[in-house]
Amino acid sequence: MPDSQFRVWYLFLTQVIAIAGILHWFGKFEATSQFDTASYRDYSVENLTDALNDTRTFVYPCVLLLFRESDGSERLIPWFQYACSAASTGFFMAVLLRCKWNSWMALAAASPILVSPMVLDYCGVLTPDLLAQSLAVAVVSLWIVAVHAGWSPWAYFGLTVSIFLTYQTKPSYLFLLAFVPIGGWIARWWLTPAKRDAWRVALRLSLVTLCPFFAWCAMRWFVVGHFGLVSFGGYNIIGIAGQLLEKEQLSQINSDVRPLAENLLKRRAAQKNWPQSRDYESMEAHFNQTVWELAVPAASELYNADSRLMNFYMSTLSGQVFLSDPKSYLMWVFWAGKRAVRASLELTVRNPISIFAFPLILWAFATRWRRQSLGAELTVTSEYDAEFQMMVWTALGYAICKLGLVILVEPPIDRYCAPATVFLPSVVAMIACRMLLHARASTEAH
Secondary structure: OOHHHHHHHHHHHHHHHHHHHHHHHOOOOOOEOOOOHHHHHOOOOOOHHHHHOOOOOOHHHHHHHHHHHHHOOOOOHHHHHHHHHHHHHHHHHHHHHHOOOOHHHHHHHHHHHHOOHHHHHHOOEOOOHHHHHHHHHHHHHHHHHHHHHOOOHHHHHHHHHHHHHHHHHOHHHHHHHHHHHHHHHHHHHHHOOOOOOHHHHHHHHHHHHHHHHHHHHHHHHHHHOOOOOOOOHHHHHHHHHHHHOOHHHHHHOOOOOHHHHHHHHHHHHOOOOOOOOOOHHHHHHOHHHHHHHHHHHHHHHHOOOOHHHHHHHHHHHHHHHHHHOHHHHHHHHHHHHHHHHHHHHHHHHHOHHHHHHHHHHHHHHHHHHHHHHOOOOOOOOOOOHHHHHHHHHHHHHHHHHHHHHHHHHOOOOHHHHHHHOOOHHHHHHHHHHHHHHHHHHHHHHO
């Protein structure tokens, strides 16, 4: 191993241990339940039909069950979640080094992921958020290998498994089905235009992402009569549609879902101080209330608490509400998009590595300006351009695809924006690293 790689691995492992110590000091490794933890504990693993009909996917309930069966409790899960995050980040850096990235640029790209908001705030929370992000980092790592190599059997096999496990951990990562092949086609075309094989890479990536997904959906269709990853999409989107629904729209709602619409409106009218406005802030604040206190009880009453039927009718009603008032839904998407962009910028700036990198960037700018004012000739080099551009487009494409899926069905709160922006602080850190490397090269040249 070259000395530079030995140094960056030493620094990386030092960060992993130091962050673990800090999180332990602040009690972040205490297992903590949230309002949705119970739904993962209650997942049925004994009956295939019940499991496939559940509103949750199978990976995280199996993790909880495994620890309860082996340890008798869930106290070690926070350590497991942190270990998975550190391992996937280490794998990410190893991939960058294997792709001949500069060692320090690879470290700069990986370090911010170690202190992402999901790690700092959710390592002890018994929800699948951090585990899903860790799996997604592994997906992007294998995706980079596939893009660089063009053909790598182990990378494609790894992508098949890791993508499947990622959206089975948290369905909001279904955006990977689009990001991996489309992003792979663009990245391969951009990086190796002379080879003219971008379409072949995109085709292979499409096969490894879509085939397992459609196979799973077909199995659910055969067993429980629903073609989809999980019977849950309606639970999300009704939080928007349930607030846009008005009595005047009932005549445009099909008779099969009109009872649900009427029941929802009746329950909403019974709520004290329910806001009359449709501004984004009000809708975001009342999203969970609309889902869990209005729509779900209304659907449960009508459809005998059958989660598959409840999901179907809530999804159908939502689609009809949007068709009858598309302008209001488009305004939601617009304001949710603005909220997502603002939250993404805030989360990027708040990353501890970004906070450390910004002064370094300013210092490098100031040093360059001072040397130019003294008459020094500074050469402009394109070194590290490939690494930097790859990280920029990966981070932006990943964030846009994930946030684009989120804002269509639910508000982009920080819990959903943080995983989408996991690679953006890496761009900031790489800017600082690149400027420092150039500054050192200029100093050595003089």
